[in-house]
Amino acid sequence: MSRTLGRIGRTELPPEQAHALRKAKRVEWLSLGYAAIAITLVGLVMGGSQAMRTAWIEDMLSTVPQFAFLIALTVIRRPPDPKHPYGYHRAMGVGHLVAGVALLAVGGTLAFDAVAGLIAVEHPSIGTVQLFGTTIWLGWLMVGTIVLISAPPVILGIVKMRLAKQLHSKLLYADADMMRADWTTHIGSIVGVLGVGIGIWWLDSAAALFISVGILWDGVKNTRASVLDLMDMRATTVDQSEREPLIRRIDETLQRLPWVADAASRVRDEGHVFHVEAYVVPKRSKVRVTDVDAAVEEVVALDWRVQDVSVAVLSELPTPEREIPPR
Amino acid sequence: MWASRSASGRAVRLGALAMSASLLAGCALIEAIPADPDGTLETVSGSVLEVGVSPNPPFTDVSGDAPEGTEVTLVESFAASIDAEISWTVAGEEELVQQLTNGELDLVIGGITDQTPWVTHAAPTRAYADTEEADGSTTKLVMLTPMGENAFLAALERHLDEVSP
Numbered sequence: 001m002s003r004t005l006g007r008i009g010r011t012e013l014p015p016e017q018a019h020a021l022r023k024a025k026r027v028e029w030l031s032l033g034y035a036a037i038a039i040t041l042v043g044l045v046m047g048g049s050q051a052m053r054t055a056w057i058e059d060m061l062s063t064v065p066q067f068a069f070l071i072a073l074t075v076i077r078r079p080p081d082p083k084h085p086y087g088y089h090r091a092m093g094v095g096h097l098v099a100g101v102a103l104l105a106v107g108g109t110l111a112f113d114a115v116a117g118l119i120a121v122e123h124p125s126i127g128t129v130q131l132f133g134t135t136i137w138l139g140w141l142m143v144g145t146i147v148l149i150s151a152p153p154v155i156l157g158i159v160k161m162r163l164a165k166q167l168h169s170k171l172l173y174a175d176a177d178m179m180r181a182d183w184t185t186h187i188g189s190i191v192g193v194l195g196v197g198i199g200i201w202w203l204d205s206a207a208a209l210f211i212s213v214g215i216l217w218d219g220v221k222n223t224r225a226s227v228l229d230l231m232d233m234r235a236t237t238v239d240q241s242e243r244e245p246l247i248r249r250i251d252e253t254l255q256r257l258p259w260v261a262d263a264a265s266r267v268r269d270e271g272h273v274f275h276v277e278a279y280v281v282p283k284r285s286k287v288r289v290t291d292v293d294a295a296v297e298e299v300v301a302l303d304w305r306v307q308d309v310s311v312a313v314l315s316e317l318p319t320p321e322r323e324i325p326p327r
Numbered sequence: 328m329w330a331s332r333s334a335s336g337r338a339v340r341l342g343a344l345a346m347s348a349s350l351l352a353g354c355a356l357i358e359a360i361p362a363d364p365d366g367t368l369e370t371v372s373g374s375v376l377e378v379g380v381s382p383n384p385p386f387t388d389v390s391g392d393a394p395e396g397t398e399v400t401l402v403e404s405f406a407a408s409i410d411a412e413i414s415w416t417v418a419g420e421e422e423l424v425q426q427l428t429n430g431e432l433d434l435v436i437g438g439i440t441d442q443t444p445w446v447t448h449a450a451p452t453r454a455y456a457d458t459e460e461a462d463g464s465t466t467k468l469v470m471l472t473p474m475g476e477n478a479f480l481a482a483l484e485r486h487l488d489e490v491s492p
Contacts, residue, residue, distance in 0.1 A: 123476075
């Protein structure tokens with residue numbers, strides 16, 4: 001009994017996830033270190049290229065999900081208290097929303113700038129720079145810098161993607177997804193700079209538009225996903241592509257119990273853990289309390305993400321969760 | 328044995344040829360970057376360089392028959408380096424920038440500093456020298472070129488680097 005109650009709103013993770021979380025934290029700090037270097041280098045050679053400026057802002061923006069994740073991590077660790085009986089898990093979802101909106105806003109601004117540049121027939125100027133006594137075209141320095149900084153985010157993105165799936169963290173997943181796609185931004189800015197180099201002025205704005213549309217799309221995806229989660233959408237897999245298979249397993253587990261006639265559950269994603277409300281119709285009108293407790297325990301044992309389970313015994317199923325064809 | 332050796336020798340020669348050809352092509356491409364969308368450097372080389380001068384002694388002095396001053400001398404040596412003759416247009420800075428934007432001028436000088444507000448209308452060169460203001464502060468001197476004419480801008484900056492290190 002006390003074991004079951006002790007699990008409600010718990011904040012500790014199973015060893016495998018705790019390890020993944022520690023690793024995720026390290027990788028996030030590493031990403032921030034990389035971002036600091038990349039932002040400094042690109043800022044130094046940015047010059048008059050719109051595409052470079054857009055890539056630069058993208059580099060800065062890419063730190064928003066990372067900060068959000070690290071901040072959310074310290075918040076979700078707080079245990080539930082009387083004022084916050086559900087715990088602080090939703091901080092992950094709030095971080096996800098903040099990151100999504102930031103991307104949306106800045107992506108939109110950058111796309112607008114790029115289109116305005118195209119309409120105004122703005123010819124970008126990239127001059128020379130004196131380096132160790134020789135004068136070279138700044139564009140070469142830009143291309144060199146971009147090539148230098150473009151590999152780490154792809155590697156970090158792949159590592160984070162794996163951790164995000166292990167931790168069922170949509171915020172970390174979004175961050176990983178963005179980092180993995182970072183090379184398209186970098187290729188875009190190289191194309192823009194070299195376009196200016198060979199005299200095709202509009203390639204710069206076009207590349208900037210391409211990069212900003214990418215940011216905008218990240219924003220749309222993440223804002224939409226986080227809002228839906230905060231609106232208690234039925235739990236999905238970490239990439240939001242399908243219904244969380246765990247829901248079916250919970251229902252089946254409860255339906256298999258000898259005293260249960262029928263069962264269905266509502267499962268929502270609290271950021272990286274699930275809160276489960278299960279409804280059970282018993283075969284007979286008398287139900288033992290210990291049976292209900294055992295049912296809760298079995299559901300909790302299904303998956304580490306199941307952290308808050310309540311089983312209600314009713315005479316019929318009120319839940320809309322089941323796949324019932326519309327009347 | 329012999330045959331294979333000569334075959335590999337041919338492969339090496341072919342490879343070397345291909346490599347030097349691509350290297351040459353690469354060099355030609357690198358030489359061609361940056362380019363001017365409107366071909367300013369090509370147009371003025373061996374022809375006429377249209378320069379706008381706004382009076383601002385000692386950099387530009389238009390009181391005499393021909394413009395004089397430190398910047399005038401710099402522009403003259405740049406014109407010489409690309410085998411161009413200079414056609415001077417004397418007017419106020421705003422008028423000159425307007426003409427630069429319209430493509431009537433290739434270059435505008437007049438003691439303009441890197442704090443110039445014309446950056447949305449013209450491409451300033453990298454600062455080529457420092458100058459001391461009346462209040463004792465230093466500012467950096469630049470010249471104005473047409474937006475996006477990067478080969479011309481690069482050629483001018485390269486020349487300024489050479490003559491005023």
